[in-house]
Amino acid sequence: MNGTALQERPSASASWRIALPHSAAAVPVARALVRTALADLEHGADCDTAELLTAELVANAVEHTAGDSPIELVVELLPHGCQVEVHDPDPAPPGDLTRPHGGEPDPWQEHGRGLLLIRALSSSCGHRPTESGKAVWFRLPVVPPQWRPA
Template identity: 30%
Template sequence: MPPPLFSERLELAAVLTAVGCSRMFVETTLTKWGATPVIDDALLVVSELVTNSVKATGVTTPDPNWAELGKLNLISVRLLGLEQSIMIEVWDVESRTPVAQSADFDAESGRGLSLVEAVTSRWGSRPAWPGKVVWAELPLQPHPEE
């Protein structure tokens, strides 16, 4: 990957409110960079990736007690502005590689990575001690079939 033209990072506690905070970070950053055409897809992607990170490594209780907060992990959201695309990376301490699942029509969850796959040009993960980085790339130009 060529060096990014722009780069911003946000560190968050792995709690449910991290999803909303990451969405605000992405919207503000992409607006500042002038990458407004990809904001809606970027918000979907970061929501799904951060939700997965919080579920895998964080506290998902709406009102956590002190004992739960004592075991709190961090997650990191990084945006990279490349010449032709935006890269979204989410790091967490879980080392297992994420796998897109096929969810039943009436299932309430399980479609996240399938949605990421649908709106990005590519996505994947890589080890990052400790844990992993899940990344997704959004082209700045529309796909030719659109």
């Protein structure tokens, strides 16, 4: 599906699904969609963290999958938090998403910290097979009002 689709659900839930190009141009579009989704609904999840982790998932999908098939971003806002999924055509699971690889990333390398960030900053994360490849996801909880910036 091209473009955004908003579906209102009971309990102030909403979801968006958008096809993104299989290129680096997808990253800023995905970041903007997540930020807009959380801000427009005044959702309690941390916008900055959601935006950062979304950028990591989209960048990984673009970098580590072959071809030019679009990737898909799914954002689901729930009363208890949010879940972000990135669907790509490669069925191979992402390396080291749910467990550390056994060493610290090299501080001089530009790559190698994305999955570490997702593991460290999300309340949970994982992947699942889909009909056309896989979905990699993370969840963030609602931040209590007293912990939110003014």
